[in-house]
Amino acid sequence: MxxxxxxxxxxxxxxxxxxxxxxxxxxxxxxxxxxxxxxEAEGAAARVAAAMLAPLAESAVAPVSVVRMGQHALSRWPELLASLAQPVFFQREGTLVLWHRQDSTEAARLARVLARTGEQVPELPPMRAIDGAAIAALEPSLGTRFAQGLFLPGEGQLDNRALLASLLATLQADARVTLHWQSPRAIPDFAPGTAGQPDRVIDCRGLGARPQWNSLRGVRGEVIRVHAPEVTLQRPTRLVHPRYPLYIAPKPGNLFVIGATEIESDDMSPASVRSTLELLSAAYAVHSGFAEARIVEIATQCRPTLPDNLPSIRQPQPRVMQVNGLYRHGFMIAPAMLDAAMELLAHGHSALAESFGLEAAHT
Ligand SMILES: Cc1cc2nc3c(=O)[nH]c(=O)nc-3n(C[C@H](O)[C@H](O)[C@H](O)COP(=O)(O)OP(=O)(O)OC[C@H]3O[C@@H](n4cnc5c(N)ncnc54)[C@H](O)[C@@H]3O)c2cc1C
Structure with missing residues (x-):
């Protein structure tokens, strides 16, 4: 380009x-x-995320525009990952949605929402309602613990930390790139296009952009990483829960990311006892092998979120672009945001940004 x-x-x-x-x-x-x-990206939401790429599952809480971005991104990730310096775990083995009997009303509501999304976004692989035998065939280690579930084919996940490390290695190997660590900056620190200054400034500070985008807010999430050699799961499993969708995402090396709470708060303090109990109980209820798992990390971060919970690309002044509001879907939609931003930078307009309903203001 x-x-x-x-x-x-x-x-x-x-x-x-x-x-x-x-x-x-x-x-x-x-x-x-x-x-x-x-x-190490220790201040980034990206370091804590589970990095599930689940557009249909997320349609329970996201509009069709975000689902379409997620579907675009799923097909773009392999190409992006192939251009990086190090391999990154990425899979598209689908999502399994399970529930306990007491949550069957909520599960029926979820199934109706996902079915409606399937009608609105025909490019999504169709969801399948499955019985206990089909669940056991997909995930033998779950046995006959669950009588019913939903299978969402083609959904994916990747290893967030391997991705961040691989992007870093790619940047470090490129002579055109200079990395400035421990170097907080804001848009007013630059006069793009003037002598000795960059031609463009691109603001990707997540919640750190609040001084220039004050409607941004944090949505707190708590996530637990465990090492569980006794558990084998082939794909992310979601458990219907009355307060927020809970998931177990298997990562390489018998690591499992169990998440995530969703609390309207900028609070980055350590995880609460209640959240920890809920997350670990959910995992144990799905697979008793988690009883002997070792807790590797309990982490908290806040998702950078705009008032409508939608992502946005805006150009608040000439030569400045801001990409933000990725909320709980950063990994799921990042390649779509990237492609739209690159079109805007190259041509000043973007059919892709328009098709995703992204704001594409003046250059
Ligand atoms: C608990 C949790 C679970 C999640 N799970 C998923 C998931 O399963 N799937 C999914 O798709 N998404 C998930 N997400 C969402 C995803 O992590 C975010 O949407 C994504 O990381 C946002 O990317 P970003 O680059 O905008 O912000 P970030 O990843 O937060 O990066 C912003 C960076 O800007 C830096 N910065 C801040 N201020 C300044 C400054 N003044 N100067 C320079 N640098 C600055 C920060 O240090 C940080 O490194 C989850 C998030 C959380 C918190």
């Missing part, structure tokens, strides 16, 4: 910042990345 500029400053090296930096450098740009924290 030919770009009408030569250099960019990217603020934030979380998920979107790293993806934008790699793609812009691959397109021939000189890229400076300014990150408030260090290379």
């Amino acid at each position: 030919r770009l009408p500029f030569d250099s960019v400053a990217i603020l934030g090296a979380g998920l979107m910042g790293r993806l934008m930096a790699v793609t812009l450098a691959q397109a021939g740009c000189k890229v400076d990345v300014f990150e408030a924290g260090g290379p």
Whole structure:
């Protein structure tokens, strides 16, 4: 892709910042990345996320535009990952949705919502209602514990930390890229397009962008990582829950990410006892092998969220672009956001951004 500029400053090296930096450098740009924290992304929501890529499952809480972005992204991830310096675990083995008898009313409601999404987004692989035998065939280690479930074929997940590390290695290997760690910056720190300044500034600071985008808010999430050699699951499993969707995402090395709470709060304090009990009980209820699992980490982060819970690309002043509001779908939609942002940067308009309903304001 030919770009009408030569250099960019990217603020934030979380998920979107790293993806934008790699793609812009691959397109021939000189890229400076300014990150408030260090290379381990310890301040990024992306480090804590489960990185499930589940557009149909997420349609329980997301509109059709986000589902379409998720479906676009699922087909783009393999190509993006293939261009990186290190391999990243990525799979599309589908999502299994299960419930306990006492939650069957909520499960029936969920099934109706997902069926409606399937009608509105025909490109989604059709959901299947399955019985206990089909559940056991998909996940033999669950046996006959569950009598009913839903199977959402083609949905995926990836290893978030391997992705962040691979994006980092790709940036470090590229002579066009300079990485500035422990270097918090804000948009007013730059005068893009003037002498000695980058041609463009791209703000990917997540919640750190609040000083220039004050309607952003944090939505707290707590996640537990366990090491469970006795548990074998082939794919992310979701458990219908009255308060928020709970999931168990199997990662390489017998690691499982159990998440995630969803609490309207900017609070980044450690996980509560209640959330920890709920998450671990849910995992144990799905598979008793989690009883002997070892807790590796209990983490809290806040999802960068706009008032309508939708992602946005905006250009608040000439030569400045902001990509934000990825909420609970950052990994699920990031390639769609990336492709739309790149079209906007290259042409000043983007059919893709319009088709996803993303704001595409003045350049
Ligand atoms: C508990 C939890 C579970 C999740 N699970 C999933 C999931 O399963 N699937 C999914 O798709 N998404 C999930 N997400 C959402 C996903 O993590 C986010 O949508 C995504 O990380 C947002 O990406 P971002 O680049 O905008 O922000 P971030 O990843 O937060 O990165 C922002 C970066 O900007 C840096 N920064 C901040 N201020 C400054 C400054 N002044 N100067 C320079 N740098 C700065 C930060 O240090 C950080 O590195 C989850 C999130 C949470 C919290």
